[in-house]
Amino acid sequence: MRNPQFEPIHLTVKETYRQVALNQESCCSISDCCGSMLYDAGALQGIPVDAVQASRGCGNPQAIAALMPGEVVLDLGSGGGIDVFMAAQQVGETGYVYGVDMTEEMIALARRNAELIGATNVAFRHGMIEQLPIDSHHVDVIISNCVIKLTPDKSAAFAEAFRVLRTGGRLAISDVVIDGVLHDLPVSEAEIRASLNWAGCVAGALTTTELVRLLSDVGFVDVRVEMQSHYTVGDLYGQMPATLANLDAATVRELVGRFGSANIHARKL
């Protein structure tokens, strides 16, 4: 269910991705997690250039989801559709892939991309991941690429993911997370988050412990968070230059090791 108190954050995030969809900025031209380098050239064969250009992921969720022909997949926050199209190739004509995104311009871009390649086993639906426009018990696999960190209501998003999954379904998502805790640093977690734009990579990231707890709370089992990479000093300076300017080099090094990309797995029994 959507909570009106989160509306300002949703509007900030939406405006950022509206600009990405409209302007087709090249990767890294906005403060984000830039996705196209996450996929090797072979995997991008047959994927529309505009979907690659609009890509803003931080992982490769369909690569970790072990998709099988015939499966029904849902991509939370599908953007220009890159992961939907890649998943569609894996599930084949007997499978189906839905993408849900709250930004109208992203949905329009993804639908144009689908038309361009004549994809018949995909559908893009406009909506919120906190209130999915998808029937209950309809989906085998949920994927998502760098989107959970953008929602201020992660419990609602996870509860919806659980609702739409079939019994035995699985979740395989990539996201930015905090590896460890932030409360033992000279700068407080609240200060770090307040200095950041919600549409960027870090402001809304969960700790790995919080992720496991929130997913378990809504009913998921076998929850696993696997760190894939940690931010470099340069990555972090790109995200929070003002905060880092006030810290000594040792603290900056400490902070850098605590942010990174993770693969997150869970199952619905």
Ligand SMILES: C[S@@+](CC[C@H](N)C(=O)[O-])C[C@H]1O[C@@H](n2cnc3c(N)ncnc32)[C@H](O)[C@@H]1O
């Ligand atoms: C970082 S981009 C990732 C897009 C795509 N997954 C990719 O890898 O290129 C985030 C996308 O999620 C969408 N989004 C963010 N928060 C959302 C929410 N609460 N509900 C639905 N879509 C959301 C944005 O509109 C944007 O298209």
